[in-house]
Amino acid sequence: MSSIELPSRQDVEDLLYKEAALLDEWRLDEWMELLTEDAVYEVPPTDVPEGDSRNTLFIIADDAVRIRSRVKQLLGKAAWSENPRSRTRRIIANVRVIGTDGDNILATANFAVHRMRYESVDTYIGHYDYKLVRVGNDLRIRERRAILDNEALRPHGKISFIL
Amino acid sequence: MDKSAESYVVDDQDKGLFRVNRRAFTDPECLAEERRRVFDKCWIYIGHESEVPHAGDYRSRNVAGRPMILVRGDDSVVRVLLNTCTHRGSLVCRQKSGNAKTFQCPYHAWTFSSRGQLVGVPGEDSYSDAFKRDDMALATPPQVDNYRGFVFACFDPAADSLYDYLAGAREYLDLVADQSELGMKIVAGQQSYSARANWKLLVENSYDGYHGLPTHQRYFSFLSDIGVDMKGRDVAAPSYQKAVDLGNGHAVVEYQSAWGRPIAHWVAPFGEHRKAHFEEVRRRFDERFGPERSRRICETSRNLGIFPNLVINDIMAITVRTFYPVSPDYMEVNAWALAPADESAEDSALRLDNFLTFLGPGGFATPDDVEMLEACQRGFANREVGWSDISRGMKREHPSITDELQMRAFWRRWNQLMTEPQLKRARKAA
Numbered sequence A: 001m002s003s004i005e006l007p008s009r010q011d012v013e014d015l016l017y018k019e020a021a022l023l024d025e026w027r028l029d030e031w032m033e034l035l036t037e038d039a040v041y042e043v044p045p046t047d048v049p050e051g052d053s054r055n056t057l058f059i060i061a062d063d064a065v066r067i068r069s070r071v072k073q074l075l076g077k078a079a080w081s082e083n084p085r086s087r088t089r090r091i092i093a094n095v096r097v098i099g100t101d102g103d104n105i106l107a108t109a110n111f112a113v114h115r116m117r118y119e120s121v122d123t124y125i126g127h128y129d130y131k132l133v134r135v136g137n138d139l140r141i142r143e144r145r146a147i148l149d150n151e152a153l154r155p156h157g158k159i160s161f162i163l
Numbered sequence B: 001m002d003k004s005a006e007s008y009v010v011d012d013q014d015k016g017l018f019r020v021n022r023r024a025f026t027d028p029e030c031l032a033e034e035r036r037r038v039f040d041k042c043w044i045y046i047g048h049e050s051e052v053p054h055a056g057d058y059r060s061r062n063v064a065g066r067p068m069i070l071v072r073g074d075d076s077v078v079r080v081l082l083n084t085c086t087h088r089g090s091l092v093c094r095q096k097s098g099n100a101k102t103f104q105c106p107y108h109a110w111t112f113s114s115r116g117q118l119v120g121v122p123g124e125d126s127y128s129d130a131f132k133r134d135d136m137a138l139a140t141p142p143q144v145d146n147y148r149g150f151v152f153a154c155f156d157p158a159a160d161s162l163y164d165y166l167a168g169a170r171e172y173l174d175l176v177a178d179q180s181e182l183g184m185k186i187v188a189g190q191q192s193y194s195a196r197a198n199w200k201l202l203v204e205n206s207y208d209g210y211h212g213l214p215t216h217q218r219y220f221s222f223l224s225d226i227g228v229d230m231k232g233r234d235v236a237a238p239s240y241q242k243a244v245d246l247g248n249g250h251a252v253v254e255y256q257s258a259w260g261r262p263i264a265h266w267v268a269p270f271g272e273h274r275k276a277h278f279e280e281v282r283r284r285f286d287e288r289f290g291p292e293r294s295r296r297i298c299e300t301s302r303n304l305g306i307f308p309n310l311v312i313n314d315i316m317a318i319t320v321r322t323f324y325p326v327s328p329d330y331m332e333v334n335a336w337a338l339a340p341a342d343e344s345a346e347d348s349a350l351r352l353d354n355f356l357t358f359l360g361p362g363g364f365a366t367p368d369d370v371e372m373l374e375a376c377q378r379g380f381a382n383r384e385v386g387w388s389d390i391s392r393g394m395k396r397e398h399p400s401i402t403d404e405l406q407m408r409a410f411w412r413r414w415n416q417l418m419t420e421p422q423l424k425r426a427r428k429a430a
Helices: A009-024 A028-032 A064-075 B028-039 B162-166 B169-177 B199-206 B212-226 B272-299 B345-358 B366-379 B405-419 B423-429
Strands: A035-043 A060-062 A087-101 A104-117 A120-135 A138-148 B009-012 B017-021 B043-048 B057-063 B066-072 B078-082 B097-099 B102-104 B111-113 B118-120 B143-147 B150-154 B184-186 B191-195 B241-247 B250-256 B300-306 B310-314 B318-327 B330-340 B387-389
Touching (some): A009 A087, A009 A120, A009 A138, A028 A064, A035 A064, A060 A064, A060 B345, A064 B212, A087 A120, A104 A138, B028 B318, B043 B057, B043 B066, B078 B143, B078 B150, B102 B118, B143 B162, B150 B162, B169 B241, B169 B300, B199 B310, B199 B366, B272 B300
Parallel strands (some): A035 A138
Antiparallel strands (some): A035 A060, A087 A104, A104 A120, B009 B017, B017 B387, B043 B150, B057 B066, B057 B097, B102 B111, B143 B150, B184 B330, B241 B250, B250 B300, B300 B310, B310 B318
16 A cells, blocks of 8 residues: 555646646756656657667657756757757646556646647647656656657657657 | 759769759659669668567568568568558558468458468359469569568569679678677667658768768767767767778768767766676677677777668667658658667667667757758758759768768769669660
């Protein structure tokens, strides 16, 4: 039996909506404050959505060092694929608090992330699996995995912003 | 220079100027010709035999616009079958991958064996005596062959053998295949992406040393940030480097790289605890191949282009990448990771981690490459600027990896195929 008290769905929604707003507004330094020091961000390949990044070639499998570097790059000038920046708009829905795993709180949500760039609109569709932890009165993100329903990144071509 | 409307390539070796007509990137008629003169004439990569390890294993995939099945038959032979029922055309295999004794067409239930033979026809007594099952097996490309696990097909029955076709590229495929005594394998997980750009722009980009620093400065900053020693490994002028025309349109750049290589080139971010293991692996390569070949396998990186559309980049990991034009300004790209079949779980995890630092549609480099190709394609809309320049290093005795010899090797072969008289056709017409 876990001794962790599950957060309410509204608490989790508040966190995910805030995250979506910070990412859409490119406030990436503030977004990182929502993450734990050991956070992980992963996007599995479209053909092995349930894979493990240790034995499967992912699209993104960032540890905390790489997340920080990714943000630094994206806020700099030389990430050409995001300079000029994409406009993104995230629709987060079907938020569910699933349970616990050790001291992690498991939550999931559906997403539709629209990216607008050079007058094309590409839509990334899928769901997030989150591992959240309580830090004081707040929830922090220890792991976020964006699992695409798109069968291929076509015509998207790339995931150059933070999905 | 003669830049007549009809020529695609101007190759002026006296002056040292090489120009490619941008129509080659934009013209739908050029793409239609490419399908006939390039993709229907050359050996095209289908997949790796490790993707179908057991009898009955199959992968269905689109290759150069055609739905095909890579399958290991019940006789353990790896075949390439054209995924269309010989009856009325339906795909007989609609799953991406699996294991099957037979492929049954969902439309009228004709059944084919894992070798492609027709083995079941409902109501077969309604056909005349002229109907023969043997005539109705699933079709295969006229030539299918395998070089060290890499399976290719060719739609030209008169084409040279795969062995001869690969020419000088075999040496570089060997440097990859020799990385394990038990063979190499494709790792689970396919990176399926695209670019709104002509497919030949990705050919050029995949072994372009000139773009490395300007396009990928964020990657080199990342390496430096995580503690890779960049001193003495000047990425712009590495101490060891060469660009080689391998014949038949294939080319390679080979160079000493700053990044670590999971096969046996240790760098600080891999961790002190792994250093002894890397030295041990290196010692085994020294024993197997001697110091010179061992050094090449372990320390040098290679970006290999196999004409027309296969890239094997043995860099901070090994990527196998192939791509097909859908239209002049849009291509589909598939990429995989290749690794020693006997690699430990820990080594494999390190390899995949290193792969993702640079490569793939979410890496710290590939998205910027896609960006550049798409920016070129949009720029081509300025039809008044009709030619691209690929002259770099043309007059140098030993062009470097930041020159453009490798692209010229591709373009010369491409131009030859696109412009040579088609003798058979001419004879028939006469």
